[in-house]
Amino acid sequence: MRTLTYQQAAAEAITQSMVKDHRVFLIGEGVDNVTGVYGHVLPAFEKFGPQRVIDTPLSENGLTGFCIGAALDGLRPVLIHQRNDFMLLAMDQMMNQAAKLRFVSGGKHSIPLTVLSFVARKQGEGAQHSQSLQTVFSSFPGLKVCMPSNAHDVKGMILTAIDDDDPTIILEHRSLFEETRNVPVKPFESPQSACIERSGNNLTIVGLSAELIAIREAAGQLESCGISTEVIDVRWLRPLDVNTIFHSVQKTGRLLVVDPSWQMYGMSSEIIASICERQPDLLKVPPRRICLPDVPCPASHYLMEQYFPGTSDIVRAAMDMMAT
Amino acid sequence: MTQSDHPSQIANEDPHGHYYVDPEVAHSLYFQLLRIRRFEEELTRLCTSGDIKMPLHLSIGQEGVAVGVMSALRTTDKIVSNHRCHGHYLAKGGDMKKAMAELFGKATGCSRGRGGSMHLFDDEAGVVCSMPVVGASIAMGVGIALSTRIKQEGKVTISFFGDGAVEEGIFWESLNFASVFNLPIVFVCENNFYATHSPILKRQPSEIIFPRVEPHGIKVYHTDGNDVVEVHKTALQAVEHARSGQPAFIEATTYRLKEHWGGGEDWHLGYRSRQELDHWKEKDPLLKARSYLMEETLEQIDSLEANIQVEIEMALEFAIQSQAPTKNELV
Numbered sequence: 001m002r003t004l005t006y007q008q009a010a011a012e013a014i015t016q017s018m019v020k021d022h023r024v025f026l027i028g029e030g031v032d033n034v035t036g037v038y039g040h041v042l043p044a045f046e047k048f049g050p051q052r053v054i055d056t057p058l059s060e061n062g063l064t065g066f067c068i069g070a071a072l073d074g075l076r077p078v079l080i081h082q083r084n085d086f087m088l089l090a091m092d093q094m095m096n097q098a099a100k101l102r103f104v105s106g107g108k109h110s111i112p113l114t115v116l117s118f119v120a121r122k123q124g125e126g127a128q129h130s131q132s133l134q135t136v137f138s139s140f141p142g143l144k145v146c147m148p149s150n151a152h153d154v155k156g157m158i159l160t161a162i163d164d165d166d167p168t169i170i171l172e173h174r175s176l177f178e179e180t181r182n183v184p185v186k187p188f189e190s191p192q193s194a195c196i197e198r199s200g201n202n203l204t205i206v207g208l209s210a211e212l213i214a215i216r217e218a219a220g221q222l223e224s225c226g227i228s229t230e231v232i233d234v235r236w237l238r239p240l241d242v243n244t245i246f247h248s249v250q251k252t253g254r255l256l257v258v259d260p261s262w263q264m265y266g267m268s269s270e271i272i273a274s275i276c277e278r279q280p281d282l283l284k285v286p287p288r289r290i291c292l293p294d295v296p297c298p299a300s301h302y303l304m305e306q307y308f309p310g311t312s313d314i315v316r317a318a319m320d321m322m323a324t
Numbered sequence: 325m326t327q328s329d330h331p332s333q334i335a336n337e338d339p340h341g342h343y344y345v346d347p348e349v350a351h352s353l354y355f356q357l358l359r360i361r362r363f364e365e366e367l368t369r370l371c372t373s374g375d376i377k378m379p380l381h382l383s384i385g386q387e388g389v390a391v392g393v394m395s396a397l398r399t400t401d402k403i404v405s406n407h408r409c410h411g412h413y414l415a416k417g418g419d420m421k422k423a424m425a426e427l428f429g430k431a432t433g434c435s436r437g438r439g440g441s442m443h444l445f446d447d448e449a450g451v452v453c454s455m456p457v458v459g460a461s462i463a464m465g466v467g468i469a470l471s472t473r474i475k476q477e478g479k480v481t482i483s484f485f486g487d488g489a490v491e492e493g494i495f496w497e498s499l500n501f502a503s504v505f506n507l508p509i510v511f512v513c514e515n516n517f518y519a520t521h522s523p524i525l526k527r528q529p530s531e532i533i534f535p536r537v538e539p540h541g542i543k544v545y546h547t548d549g550n551d552v553v554e555v556h557k558t559a560l561q562a563v564e565h566a567r568s569g570q571p572a573f574i575e576a577t578t579y580r581l582k583e584h585w586g587g588g589e590d591w592h593l594g595y596r597s598r599q600e601l602d603h604w605k606e607k608d609p610l611l612k613a614r615s616y617l618m619e620e621t622l623e624q625i626d627s628l629e630a631n632i633q634v635e636i637e638m639a640l641e642f643a644i645q646s647q648a649p650t651k652n653e654l655v
């Protein structure tokens with residue numbers, strides 16, 4: 001096994017998926033430019049050229065429709081948006097069309113479309129360039145949504161998403177690009193379930209995507225205070241693996257959810273409601289959640305420091321929950 | 325017969341400039357028009373009786389475009405349609421029984437009861453999908469054309485839509501992409517001058533659309549959608565152009581004789597005058613197509629009607645006898 005960064009592992013997954021299956025092609029705005037979408041598609045472009053790595057006009061909704069048509073005709077498109085914020089322009093094609101085509105064809109049509117996009121948390125980029133929209137996309141039955149949090153998973157999950165015959169949205173977080181792991185050389189699939197990253201007995205912390213960075217740090221700090229945390233990486237929002245979270249809370253009795261997006265109608269709402277309705281007396285203390293403030297992302301770096309949750313917020317919440 | 329692998333030139337001018345239409349093909353086109361018309365008329369009765377419990381966007385009055393375009397296609401060519409898809413579906417060779425069963429909400433329908441009237445499809449016939457959100461399927465047609473070009477299959481794709489769809493952004497995204505990527509697609513706009521109840525001049529700067537499409541580098545055609553022979557001639561040219569690897573656009577003027585959805589007439593609502601409706605009834609595509617049947621006897625036309633009636637009755641029987649889907653099948 002060798003060590004790769006998240007970004008290298010993603011690029012490898014993309015290239016391997018195209019080697020494995022000639023029907024897979026990449027398409028999107030600027031996919032063949034010199035940076036190759038943060039380096040992700042450069043190896044594929046060098047290997048396969050513009051026939052299979054297709055640069056396009058600025059037409060997010062149209063592009064999604066073109067990909068749906070191509071998928072209906074037997075190809076397996078991977079549509080790349082450089083920022084997930086732009087995916088809102090494609091909501092009709094993703095949610096009214098792709099997500100519903102299997103159903104309205106009585107199960108006959110599959111749409112093996114993969115939409116690959118990116119979440120950014122960069123200084124000064126502001127309201128329309130800093131969103132993490134996985135919850136919005138997960139609101140609709142008929143498609144799958146996932147967010148890998150480490151270099152090993154990003155390879156497996158990209159390959160799994162491309163292999164899936166249903167439309168699948170995969171959001172990578174740019175804050176994770178330099179994260180390294182051992183990554184298998186050969187292609188491999190990743191189960192569409194949550195992952196227990198760290199075993200513990202006192203408290204279950206559930207997180208997604210880049211929140212795992214702060215959660216991992218917090219778990220280490222809490223360990224040195226004698227608090228044993230079980231860390232769960234949700235990985236897939238649709239399908240949502242409530243079982244893994246439930247069994248953990250059965251053990252610990254304490255649930256803290258760290259959500260990379262806003263609180264209202266978010267991932268934390270769904271997880272907490274699912275656990276409580278199954279067995280409310282599981283919880284020794286009320287569940288808690290750490291989410292973004294209920295405003296768009298500010299541009300000023302001073303305000304950004306107040307905006308995104310950090311390790312100390314998680315540690316403080318955990319210690320509060322243990323003290324009760 | 326809907327299409328052959330080698331659609332023939334059916335209309336020629338003789339040395340005196342008179343129109344000659346091959347009698348067999350004129351007969352076939354008339355049959356196709358009549359078949360759609362009688363099917364749609366049966367649906368209006370079933371709506372009134374309450375047997376069909378879903379809104380129907382009928383093709384009555386617009387059949388000339390569907391039949392004329394499809395007669396220029398090969399069976400392996402593909403189409404996508406919208407909420408007003410019955411005519412396209414039948415003209416392309418879609419299974420009538422499966423359509424009727426779908427309208428009855430039965431498990432034997434083409435979508436097992438899940439799609440309904442606005443989502444008719446038949447993969448074997450090349451009716452890939454019908455999607456009612458206005459403009460959505462135009463882009464899917466472009467995607468199918470992209471795919472067939474990548475696979476070098478020599479197929480042509482048709483996207484059917486109305487004048488209302490031209491206002492949606494995705495229409496222009498589709499034209500742009502098809503032009504830049506040299507796609508084998510024909511965009512067919514059935515301009516019936518209304519989007520639900522709203523007349524075209526309230527929504528667009530002109531009631532003629534194709535001049536605004538031409539600057540995209542797309543070959544444009546304008547045809548009388550209610551003259552099935554004219555549509556066929558135009559479609560032959562447009563389809564040949566697309567098969568050579570360049571997109572085309574056909575604007576076919578036509579008229580919706582019934583209300584937007586449902587089997588009634590709605591001139592009383594006042595957004596369309598009785599006068600206008602009567603004018604277009606005189607231009608009914610069936611009447612014009614009949615005028616090409618110079619050698620038909622009444623008997624031959626009667627037997628067409630009888631054959632169609634039998635087919636419709638069999639489809640109705642199939643739908644009535646079929647099982648309804650159960651709750652277990654829902655998820």
